[in-house]
Amino acid sequence: MVRRNCSSPSGAQIRLSPLPKVLSPRGHGSPELQLAERLADPARSAHRSGWICAPLGCADLFTFFFFVWWLMVVFWWLMMNGGGVLRLAVAVVLWWFSQVGGGGGLAVVLWWFFQRDTILMYKRASSKEYPNGFDREQNLGRSPNGLWKDIGNPSWKRPLPHILVATLSSLLFGYHLGVVNETLESISLDLGFSGSTLAEGLVVSTCLGGAFLGSLFSGWIADGLGRRRAFQLCALPMIIGASLSATTSTLGGMLIGRLFVGTGMGLGPPVAALYVAEVSPAFIRGTYGSFTQIATCLGLIGALFIGIPAKDVPSWWRVCFWVSAIPASLLAILMEFSAESPHWLFKRGRIAETEEELEKLWGASHVKSAVAELSKSERGDELDAVKFSELFYGRHVRVVFIGSALFALQQLSGINAVFFFSSTVFKNAGVPSDIGNMCVGIVNLSGSFIAMILMDKLGRKMLLLWSFFGMAVAMGLQGIAACTFLSSSRRVYLSIGGMLLSVMTFSLGAGPVPGLLLSEIFPSRIRAKAMAVCMAVHWVINFFVGLLFLQLLELLGPQILYTIFATFCLMAVAFVKKTVVETKGKTLQEIEIALLPSD
Incomplete structure (x- = not known):
């Protein structure tokens, strides 16, 4: 994934003018810079005059970080408790109450009171309740x-x-x-x-x-x-x-x-x-x-x-x-x-x-x-040498297809677009580009540490499902932020919140899991070569997404483009649910025997 810094060399700006006169190594008013600013603040194309937004104040920043914190808590809560439409609806209603009525603290207390038993009593289920789970390996040796x-x-x-x-x-x-x-x-x-x-x-x-x-x-x-x-x-x-x-x-x-x-x-x-x-x-x-x-x-x-x-x-x-x-x-x-x-x-x-x-x-x-x-x-x-053609027919074709599709869906989820325009989104909020990029990196790192903790507890499949679903929600938020009927401040909140949520949820599953999962599900005989093919697919899709992204943005607009990314994320949820097997706690040999039919 490659990011291109579209911010000014100084990284700071008091107000954004209606015309893209930001200093850039690309020159004044370059098409790529105009497109980047269209994505970060689509109201420019609808309102060609007047100030768009000012930098976030202290109160706005506090509200924004509370919003992001709330999204993370809700996401963690749903992961720990298996989700549910009713619980999600309750969380959204409480968040709305905290924004409209100013009762953020009361909303948190009420939510905690009604769900404290679920959260405090959460513990990992034993393998007796889930036959496919493994709490520990059964290794036998002679005394x-x-x-x-x-x-x-x-x-x-x-x-x-x-x-x-x-x-x-x-x-x-x-x-x-x-x-x-x-x-x-x-x-x-x-x-x-x-x-x-x-x-x-x-x-x-x-x-x-x-x-x-x-x-x-x-x-x-x-x-x-x-x-x-x-x-x-x-x-x-x-x-x-x-x-x-x-x-x-x-x-x-x-x-x-x-x-x-x-x-x-x-x-x-x-x-x-x-x-x-x-x-x-x-x-x-x-x-x-x-x-x-x-x-x-x-x-x-x-x-x-x-x-x-x-x-x-x-x-x-x-x-x-x-x-x-x-x-x-x-x-x-x-x-x-x-x-x-x-x-x-x-x-x-x-x-x-x-x-x-x-x-x-x-x-x-x-x-x-x-x-x-x-x-x-x-x-x-x-x-015996494995022929290249063996990866695409017979008993190996299914696992190679799963691996290639996972990497393709990873790139089509829109994460490259998020990284590409992170500097511009932060710049529109009055945040210097270097600080904004560092924030994105820290969020990415934090999500990766959480994934490390959960990988052998929740399993690979569960992390993938919730990761792609969370990215779909995040892309939806950024699509809503592209709507012109919202006020400029709320567009900034939704853009930054959706971007950080995309990075966080990507790092929880869609980022770390595919590489690990594919090295587990591929049989030993083809493992290295199949990984090579899937990584090549990864780079090809990465290249074409980067090549076509700006053209699609100009042709379709940010709303439709983010909707397409959200659709790919939901397709990934369905694909993972249908085809991916759980490998948590199983040896590589057990996985190979379970996946491949005998000749």
Whole structure:
């Protein structure tokens, strides 16, 4: 996902004039800037004169944050208690009462009084009530007297260092997505293409093209060289690309550097999803799978934070690129001391090494049971090369279709539009762009932490359902904000509230779950290559959404466009409900046996 900063270099503005005379690296009154401001404040197209809105005052900000807080509480409440139209209606009525009658505190007290038992007594249901749920793994080992005993779950601490090293690739992914957001103006001035929208677009899109190529070949690299070597190979073009970008004095050198960086970006995330799924114990695999999304958010925030001085310090953008070489070098070095995936070793017939890595990851007492579990699905045919055509016919076509559709719906949910225009929406509220972008990053990170906590409690499917549903509601709010019959202040509230709700709900499920879920549902024999295909679909849809978004906005208007995004979100809810299986607490072998029919 790529965001383009449409705000002024200063980031502050007292009032918005009816004409788009905001200073921008794109020049005065550019078509893209006019479209951006149309989306953020559609009343411009209906009222060509007069002041539109002033910055939010303290009282307005308090009301706005109470509104956002209320939305988050209601969303959490519905997730914890299974939803329900009646409960949602009660929440909306209480919110309306708090706004119209000024009784916000009384509304909260009444709501808490009637629902306190539901909230305070919430606890996780046991697996006896839900046969498909797993509270803990059943691992059996032999005691000294020869009897079988339950040896419990593996230690969660053993695989943690290896997983943290792997998530450095996701940190780099997020960093390089955001590094040009604050520095693009300085780069264009120093390299001599200031004012050229084509050159600026190439700096962004070249990275996306490299990511597509890297993701397309990631499966074959991960299967051929192993997961560890794939990580090291992913770090190499990132180091080369960062060095070229930091030292170049021409646009061509910058584009070559961004192409190298993009190749590493495309290779890293699918391999990280594979690795985390294959080295994590089943009972905590969802929690560890969320680390990749958290690392991506940290990378985005880090890029925004490090890029702040770029507006005032000459050539600071070169430092921003040099900084990214540090985690890339750490990834290459530390992977040399990390464990290889036991699944990959077992597929290659290296049983002794498999046992060594399992002992390193899970402990000696779990080695035999883990090898026995691997043997359930590994039938000795994994050494045969998987043909590309095998992914699209026969017994594998269903899971590959589910994976590709999930990534496509993720991109069609409108999250790119939200990130693209976040700076403009905050600017219309009188908030500087850098602060606004940081707020979006913090909300994204907060949602990812919540997803990490809930992943192994509520399950992947539940998070996906509520995430896409919440995004549909958020897109509806932004569509309502585009209506001209609302007052300017309420449009600002709805725009910012809908945007933050979109980011929060996306980070709860639609963001972190697909990568983890697909690495779980794909059979071992095709896992790496199927992930590569799905990630390639992700980048293709991402490219076309970015390419066509502005044209569709100009042709259809923000109301219809947000309605389309909300429709895709509701389609995603129906798709997840119909096709996605719950994988919480199950081993990869159990999932594979359950999903694939026997030949």
